[in-house]
Amino acid sequence: MDETRLSRRGLLAAASAGFAGAVAGCTEPRADNSIEGNSSHGIDRDNLADGSTYTDVYEGIIDSVTQIRAFGVDDPVTGEEGRGQGSGFVIDDSHVVTNQHVVAGAEDVDLQYINGDWSSTRLVGTDYYSDLAVLDADHVPDAATPLSLDDERPVVGQQVVAIGNPYGLEGSMSAGIVSGVERTLSPPGRQFSFSDVVQTDAAVNPGNSGGPLVDLDGDVVGVVNATSGENIGFAVSATLASRVVPSLIADGTYEHPYMGIGLRTVDRLVAEANDLSAATGVIVTDVFAGEAAAAAGLRGSDETVERRGEPIPVGGDVILALDGAPIPDRHALSTFLALETSPDDTITVDYWRDGSEQSTTLTLGSRPEV
Structure with missing residues (x-):
């Protein structure tokens, strides 16, 4: 100080x-x-x-x-x-x-x-x-x-x-x-x-x-x-x-880490539509071609169903933790990436797919220039 x-x-x-x-x-x-x-x-x-x-x-x-x-x-x-x-x-x-x-x-x-x-x-x-x-x-x-x-x-x-x-x-x-x-x-x-x-x-x-x-x-x-x-x-x-x-x-610029996914917080409607036991984590809705998540093999939702007049993503991986840090919602994922990581860092992703918890490593990219 x-x-x-x-x-x-x-x-x-x-x-x-x-x-x-x-x-x-x-x-x-x-x-x-x-x-x-x-x-x-x-x-x-x-x-x-x-x-x-x-x-x-x-x-x-x-x-x-x-x-x-x-x-x-x-x-x-x-x-x-x-x-x-x-x-x-x-x-x-x-x-x-x-x-x-x-x-x-x-x-x-x-x-x-x-x-x-x-x-x-x-x-x-x-x-x-x-x-x-x-x-x-x-x-x-x-x-x-x-x-x-x-x-x-x-x-x-x-x-x-x-x-x-x-x-x-x-x-x-x-x-x-x-x-x-x-x-x-x-x-x-x-x-x-x-x-x-x-x-x-x-x-x-x-x-x-x-x-x-x-x-x-x-x-x-x-x-x-x-x-x-x-x-x-x-x-x-x-x-x-x-x-x-x-x-x-x-340097005049700052590079933000980027996974290359679309996501949504798992709420009760998402949990029910995907047969999840708890409403926690973030479901991957999209995986962008050529970006970090695609290279790591993460999977996005392949369909939506309607619940209470709202489209609900189904079939995507549900991210539960990054480098061991729990990810209960999209705010936690965004904050973790912003404060704990940088482009080119390799992180561990724990996720739920097809009824079981799985894990993979992912090397972060940089957010595209505007």
């Missing part, structure tokens, strides 16, 4: 002693009359109330959170060129982390820090499959110390805050808890799922995307990504970001 992280943890831990109780996409290009908040750096901080633990977290983090302006993006409704907006945070002495979709297609990307400073940037790398991107900033204020990606996985009930710029309202903070972990999120318009997603009830809205979701020690537990309903938000986990971001800085 580096000295920056220790100092931030020390400051915030002292403030939180004895404390008890207490995913948003980027905005579309905006018209001139849309909401835009005033910078909070003009506040007279010598004449404020004492605040709370949350105030101390905010003060320890806010200098490192940026507002992102992406110029030259296309309006998804009109198709006209405009401006997008999101959030980001400083990860080292020159790099800023945000979401890939915040900067996708932009001709220029500028940052504004809470002290009012502006900076131009260069795009270092993006990863479509985790929706992460890294920018190289021409200017980082001295007060914008790097934030740390938490090396401990969050737990349900843990207190967190989201800091960013919803609807362009600079320097906003919302508080909540981690309300779910190891989620698999299927974003609109993308033919894949994000792995190891953190769910929170902290309010996040358009413009929060790319900003940090932090714990009360000031460590980043997730990169805010999206929201799909009221009182629920999502963030790409710090655990996954800690694998992706260094690769983006070093």
Whole structure:
């Protein structure tokens, strides 16, 4: 753990002693009359109330959170060129982390820090499959110390805050808890799922995307990504970001492991249709030619039957474990691959076929480029 992280943890831990109780996409290009908040750096901080633990977290983090302006993006409704907006945070002495979709297609990307400073940037790398991107900033204020990606996985009930710029309202903070972990999120318009997603009830809205979701020690537990309903938000986990971001800085890209299968969680209907004794595991619905699963001899479903008006796959292998780790559902499979494996790794697959448990080895490939 580096000295920056220790100092931030020390400051915030002292403030939180004895404390008890207490995913948003980027905005579309905006018209001139849309909401835009005033910078909070003009506040007279010598004449404020004492605040709370949350105030101390905010003060320890806010200098490192940026507002992102992406110029030259296309309006998804009109198709006209405009401006997008999101959030980001400083990860080292020159790099800023945000979401890939915040900067996708932009001709220029500028940052504004809470002290009012502006900076131009260069795009270092993006990863479509985790929706992460890294920018190289021409200017980082001295007060914008790097934030740390938490090396401990969050737990349900843990207190967190989201800091960013919803609807362009600079320097906003919302508080909540981690309300779910190891989620698999299927974003609109993308033919894949994000792995190891953190769910929170902290309010996040358009413009929060790319900003940090932090714990009360000031460590980043997730990169805010999206929201799909009221009182629920999502963030790409710090655990996954800690694998992706260094690769983006070093190489500009990140390769995700790939089995080359379609799958579905085994629920009661799938178990009954396939004569399984328990509703656990994932059934292979498709095996893609030329990919890792095909080379390993895994078998996909050869038919479907209808149960309660729903097509149910029949006949595919049911994956029970990977390298000895139980795989009760598709979330567990996705998380295991994302956090425990890399392309070219060889793993053991335990599966159920034709009334008996079997095993094979599989050498992982790389997810196809978009």
